[in-house]
Amino acid sequence: MGETTQKRPVGKGENPSFEHMPELVVVSGMSGAGRTEAMHAFEDLGYFCVDNLPSSLIGNLLELAGMPGQPDGKRRLAVVCDARNRDFFPQLASELDALNRRGIDHRVIFLDAADEKLVARYKSSRRRHPLCEDGGSISQGIERERELLQELRASAHHVIDTTDMLPPKLRAAIRDLIAPGEERDALSVTVYSFGFKHGSPLDADLVMDVRFLPNPYYDPDLRALTGLDAPVRDFVLYRPETEEFQEKWRALLDVVMPGYVAEGKQQLAIAVGCTGGQHRSVALAESTADYLKAKGYRVSIAHRDLALAERADGSLAAAPAAPASGSRG
Incomplete structure (x- = not known):
């Protein structure tokens, strides 16, 4: 694994949160090193x-009103300045x-x-x-680039050696330098419930089928309720x-x-x-979401087919997305 050299470490006692991320990061280095x-x-x-980006435009770009902002209200910019713009x-x-x-x-x-x-x-x-535009070899181009960048390398805040790094390791190294401790905040998790009789989910990364568990539908007192109601929740969750x-x-x-998180995934959908x-x-989607929230993940929850729940008289609250067949629950 490549070595990360942190030449100007973050000050001791800083809270590792997005509000401490720098407003501007200039990324440079050798061509082929992972920019x-x-x-x-x-x-x-x-x-x-x-x-x-030409370096003369960095200041102007920071002032653009259309740039997206972070939760702390700051707009942040990352630019690549490299040998393609050597002038x-x-x-x-x-x-x-x-x-x-x-400032x-x-x-x-x-x-x-x-x-x-x-x-x-x-x-x-x-x-x-x-830097091989004149027909020189790759090695000659690398040598010229090192000469061109030696002063920038010496003055850089951080030098990351990617010789033995795969892309996930480089992403992790950058996150450790810029936003340490915030890995989970970059992942947005959606947990949702659904009914197989209304169609299987198309967008889920993880699908858990819980039809093997006892079905509250067959209890007349629970049939018209949902997993959001305490009697159904207790029936489902508190069984061996x-x-x-x-x-x-x-x-x-x-x-x-x-x-x-380590792979840098931004969105994750879990369907129950x-x-x-x-x-x-x-009931189990709610329980899953609560568990992940307690672990520090950013979680939202949805119930795709809850509007199709049966009333006490057997009618539907809304028209089903697909013809109903088989058992219910």
């Missing part, structure tokens, strides 16, 4: 990202000095990798190195088979959720289904 993947990481963090590098230092005078918080991240790794990446991608299921279901979530989407799935 494109770095931009993806900053997009995941809510930054407005611009590739191949603008002399202006970068003066531009950053101007930002310092204006705009910024950091420079320099991505690097061993020469042999950079050569291998260019050979596998079949792309031309930006449900308690055993929840123990294993939550253990599965404890394994997969950190994996989704029973036959009609009225009783079992509703």
